[in-house]
Amino acid sequence: MDGQGIARRLRAIYRRLQARYGPQHWWPAREPFEVIVGAILTQNTAWTNVARAIANLRAAGRLTPTALRQLTEPELAALIRPCGYYNVKARRLQAFVKWFGERYRNSLDKMFARETADLRHELLAVHGIGEETADSILLYAGEKPVFVIDAYTRRIFTRLGLTPQIDSYAAWQGLFTDNLPTDAPLYNEYHALLVRLGKEACRARPRCRDCCLNPMSRAEKETATHDFPCSAFISSK
DNA sequence: TGCCAGGCCGGGT
DNA sequence: ACCCGGCATGGC
Numbered sequence: 001m002d003g004q005g006i007a008r009r010l011r012a013i014y015r016r017l018q019a020r021y022g023p024q025h026w027w028p029a030r031e032p033f034e035v036i037v038g039a040i041l042t043q044n045t046a047w048t049n050v051a052r053a054i055a056n057l058r059a060a061g062r063l064t065p066t067a068l069r070q071l072t073e074p075e076l077a078a079l080i081r082p083c084g085y086y087n088v089k090a091r092r093l094q095a096f097v098k099w100f101g102e103r104y105r106n107s108l109d110k111m112f113a114r115e116t117a118d119l120r121h122e123l124l125a126v127h128g129i130g131e132e133t134a135d136s137i138l139l140y141a142g143e144k145p146v147f148v149i150d151a152y153t154r155r156i157f158t159r160l161g162l163t164p165q166i167d168s169y170a171a172w173q174g175l176f177t178d179n180l181p182t183d184a185p186l187y188n189e190y191h192a193l194l195v196r197l198g199k200e201a202c203r204a205r206p207r208c209r210d211c212c213l214n215p216m217s218r219a220e221k222e223t224a225t226h227d228f229p230c231s232a233f234i235s236s237k
Numbered sequence: 238t239g240c241c242a243g244g245c246c247g248g249g250t
Numbered sequence: 251a252c253c254c255g256g257c258a259t260g261g262c
Contacts, residue, residue, distance in 0.1 A: 043244040049259055050243090084259035088245085130245050150243045195243055 007179040009162060014186075017193035024192035027140035029054075032108050034063060035141040039133050040092050041083045052082035065097040065106045092128025099126050112142040120146070131169045139191070145184040147176040148191045152198030 001009070028047070029035045034054065041050045056079045057063045062071060071079075077090035103122070104111040111119065116138060123134040131149070138144040149172040157163060157175070164171035180186060 039243090042242090044242065045244085045258090046242040046260070048242095048261075052260090082259060084242090085244090085257045086259080088257055092245085128245070132244065136243080148243085152243065191243090198243080 003179060006162070006175070010176065010179050013160070014190055014193070017197060018189075021193055021196050024189060024196055026188055026192035027136075029140075032141040033065065036096065036137050037063065037093065039136040039140070040096060040128060041080060041089055043085070043089070043133065045084050049083045053080040053086075056080065056082070065100055068093060068097045069101060089128075095127040096129065108141070112144070116142075116144045116146065135173075139184060139187055143184050143188075145182045145187055147173050147180075147187045149173050149176075150191070150195070153191070153194050156194055156198060 027035045027038065028051075029038055037057070038050055038054060041053050054063070057068075060079055062068055062076075062079065068076065073087075073090045073094060076093060077086040080086050080089055080093075083089065100106060100111070114122070119142075120134050120138060123129050123137060124131065129137075135146045135148045138146040139148055149169055154172060157172075162175070164175045176187070176190070180190075
């Protein structure tokens with residue numbers, strides 16, 4: 001498929017997701033700093049658990065960089081316990097706020113004033129921040145036009161038969177950024193819709209009928225036993 | 238009951 | 251340059 005074809009398909013998928021789910025109002029947070037905390041806490045973790053951890057931090061008055069730095073690692077770990085991996089994540093949160101204070105004096109404005117590519121590089125150097133977390137911070141806290149690639153995105157588009165040549169984060173990102181306009185609100189909504197779809201999808205087999213993203217052959221519909229959402233979008237790892 | 242969730246790091250080939 | 255185990259809670 002040529003670039004035009006991919007672009008058309010990406011837009012068609014986006015429209016169908018919009019029609020099905022409507023606006024997602026992402027990221028689920030009150031302020032940019034909370035987005036960053038959530039981005040670290042949600043690594044390989046269900047959001048419901050992360051919401052509890054963040055509620056604990058807020059109730060304890062610890063949802064600021066300085067307040068977080070004043071906690072010991074075990075104290076922080078105890079507060080974020082519901083989100084799992086709490087020792088690992090306490091260390092990662094501390095690493096971020098330490099760097100954020102030293103490098104940017106706790107100023108998100110200063111941080112996001114940097115060139116996006118440079119800031120991404122800096123973020124990746126912070127312990128506990130990988131590509132998805134860095135991009136989530138850039139897009140959802142900084143409103144930079146950076147497309148976030150996550151497990152849902154890969155699974156859904158693999159299922160749809162729309163994949164990059166190389167299976168790397170950068171190549172997946174290119175699939176979207178090379179074929180869509182550079183537009184932060186669009187990237188924001190697209191990724192949010194993909195997560196919404198991914199969360200809703202069940203894992204039943206055989207696949208459902210009436211798939212909204214990828215029409216099925218007649219033969220496939222014969223074996224389908226239930227309606228969307230279904231395993232059509234979530235195949236096992 | 239067992240599998241899974243909006244990854245990332247570090248040590249071993 | 252990959253590959254893989256470890257990290258941990260709560261929901262279905």
